[in-house]
Amino acid sequence: MTDSPTSSSPTDIRGPRLHGVYDALRAAVLSGEIHPGEGISETRVAARYGVSRTPVREAFRRLADEGFLRIVPQVGTFVAPIQLSAVSDSQFIRETLECRTVRLAAERAEAADVASLTRLLDSHRTVMSPDRHSEFFALDEATHAELARIAGRPAVWDLLVAVKAQLDRVRFLSLHSEGWAAKIVGEHQCIVDRVAARDPDGAEEAMRAHLRTVFAAVDEIARTNSHFFET
Amino acid sequence: MTDSPTSSSPTDIRGPRLHGVYDALRAAVLSGEIHPGEGISETRVAARYGVSRTPVREAFRRLADEGFLRIVPQVGTFVAPIQLSAVSDSQFIRETLECRTVRLAAERAEAADVASLTRLLDSHRTVMSPDRHSEFFALDEATHAELARIAGRPAVWDLLVAVKAQLDRVRFLSLHSEGWAAKIVGEHQCIVDRVAARDPDGAEEAMRAHLRTVFAAVDEIARTNSHFFET
DNA sequence: AATGGCATACTAGTATGCAAGTTGCCGCGA
DNA sequence: TCGCGGCAACTTGCATACTAGTATGCCATT
Numbered sequence: 001m002t003d004s005p006t007s008s009s010p011t012d013i014r015g016p017r018l019h020g021v022y023d024a025l026r027a028a029v030l031s032g033e034i035h036p037g038e039g040i041s042e043t044r045v046a047a048r049y050g051v052s053r054t055p056v057r058e059a060f061r062r063l064a065d066e067g068f069l070r071i072v073p074q075v076g077t078f079v080a081p082i083q084l085s086a087v088s089d090s091q092f093i094r095e096t097l098e099c100r101t102v103r104l105a106a107e108r109a110e111a112a113d114v115a116s117l118t119r120l121l122d123s124h125r126t127v128m129s130p131d132r133h134s135e136f137f138a139l140d141e142a143t144h145a146e147l148a149r150i151a152g153r154p155a156v157w158d159l160l161v162a163v164k165a166q167l168d169r170v171r172f173l174s175l176h177s178e179g180w181a182a183k184i185v186g187e188h189q190c191i192v193d194r195v196a197a198r199d200p201d202g203a204e205e206a207m208r209a210h211l212r213t214v215f216a217a218v219d220e221i222a223r224t225n226s227h228f229f230e231t
Numbered sequence: 232m233t234d235s236p237t238s239s240s241p242t243d244i245r246g247p248r249l250h251g252v253y254d255a256l257r258a259a260v261l262s263g264e265i266h267p268g269e270g271i272s273e274t275r276v277a278a279r280y281g282v283s284r285t286p287v288r289e290a291f292r293r294l295a296d297e298g299f300l301r302i303v304p305q306v307g308t309f310v311a312p313i314q315l316s317a318v319s320d321s322q323f324i325r326e327t328l329e330c331r332t333v334r335l336a337a338e339r340a341e342a343a344d345v346a347s348l349t350r351l352l353d354s355h356r357t358v359m360s361p362d363r364h365s366e367f368f369a370l371d372e373a374t375h376a377e378l379a380r381i382a383g384r385p386a387v388w389d390l391l392v393a394v395k396a397q398l399d400r401v402r403f404l405s406l407h408s409e410g411w412a413a414k415i416v417g418e419h420q421c422i423v424d425r426v427a428a429r430d431p432d433g434a435e436e437a438m439r440a441h442l443r444t445v446f447a448a449v450d451e452i453a454r455t456n457s458h459f460f461e462t
Numbered sequence: 463a464a465t466g467g468c469a470t471a472c473t474a475g476t477a478t479g480c481a482a483g484t485t486g487c488c489g490c491g492a
Numbered sequence: 493t494c495g496c497g498g499c500a501a502c503t504t505g506c507a508t509a510c511t512a513g514t515a516t517g518c519c520a521t522t
Binding site: 089 | 289293317384386434
């Protein structure tokens with residue numbers, strides 16, 4: 001279920017307990033297993049996972065930094081509501097950075113890069129059934145990451161993974177409609193085509209269209225689940 | 232000395248000890264008081280500041296996440312070297328986002344916004360002497376933050392504050408040359424002029440020119456202080 | 463003298479106990 | 493029945509003790 005980016009920076013390689021608790025909680029919040037506003041306590045989580053409060057505390061801190069939790073001293077820790085402003089900012093930042101990187105990718109792509117993108121697209125087509133949602137999601141991410149790599153800016157995608165967090169919370173609220181997967185893959189195909197054609201303008205436009213599709217879905221979800229949100 | 236951005240998000244209100252240690256260490260690393268490669272230990276820092284290891288640990292973790300420290304389990308914690316690739320990525324991200332926001336600012340600026348920018352410029356001119364470097368730096372930041380606010384994307388600047396961190400470490404290595412302050416203010420004036428004229432293209436170009444100036448200085452410093460860097 | 467192994471002195475990771483503060487319930491009084 | 497006051501149970505923040513792993517330097521052995 002939780003094949004979300006591990007998001008452990010290479011600068012700190014910590015013990016397994018912290019990672020276990022962190023990953024589990026992150027997945028639980030992201031998937032909506034524990035919903036916005038709900039309170040969780042260090043003690044209870046520690047007991048549940050069979051560890052002490054210390055690693056739980058660090059996991060809480062990290063998740064609070066990422067905007068998933070809200071820690072109120074002497075009161076409690078709560079799953080943060082999804083802030084519409086944060087979602088909007090994520091959209092803005094993502095569009096700005098990805099349109100620029102895909103343009104670079106189109107300028108710099110070599111044959112091997114196009115081949116790599118094509119391989120990803122092929123894989124993507126094999127996991128379009130609704131029951132393979134997590135695999136589909138992972139390949140979606142991998143495609144965008146690959147574009148950043150080709151552009152010579154892999155770190156930009158690393159940043160976007162963090163920035164996208166609030167956006168992904170929204171995405172998890174939805175059971176995507178029937179033609180959704182096909183539409184995404186089709187748009188990816190358009191982007192890859194323009195990159196393969198070394199057409200920066202076309203690539204940027206294709207990426208913009210793609211992100212607008214994603215964002216429109218997010219807005220739709222936000223409207224129909226307004227109780228989870230905060231203005 | 233340390234009027235650097237506090238960078239504590241409003242979602243977490245932590246104890247005063249954590250903030251004290253965090254701010255002090257961040258300033259020490261940023262200013263070069265403790266230089267890249269140097270090792271620091273939780274125990275020693277805790278003793279020095281008269282607190283226990285717990286808040287020090289949290290400060291360490293946060294600083295590691297920001298790329299200032301490198302924690303090696305069971306071995307030690309060290310001031311991270313300045314990675315040239317990280318500096319380059321910071322430049323790329325900053326240019327991409329700021330050029331877009333200043334364009335928006337030029338489209339949306341109202342009279343009050345232009346007045347606010349002009350006020351900042353006036354203040355900036357009053358602190359151009361070398362001995363008021365920290366005030367100059369703060370007003371520089373404030374100007375960019377104001378542009379993001381006018382663009383309707385204040386959160387973008389919040390992100391850039393974090394992204395710029397590695398870049399600021401480089402800036403701190405330099406004693407700026409004589410005409411530096413005047414050049415910066417002059418470029419800010421150009422940007423504000425184009426924003427006031429509601430000229431998005433001009434504003435973007437002025438911003439790009441400004442950032443190229445800053446980046447050129449960074450590259451220069453990186454070359455002359457290569458012992459602090461890591462490829 | 464060179465080298466291999468071991469003891470020691472560090473390190474961060476974890477567990478737990480105590481302190482300070484807030485919330486909310488529960489009982490008492492009007 | 494309604495309102496108020498106080499207490500109890502909860503929370504996180506901080507301090508401290510303990511665990512386990514690593515580097516280093518010394519000493520014995522070759």
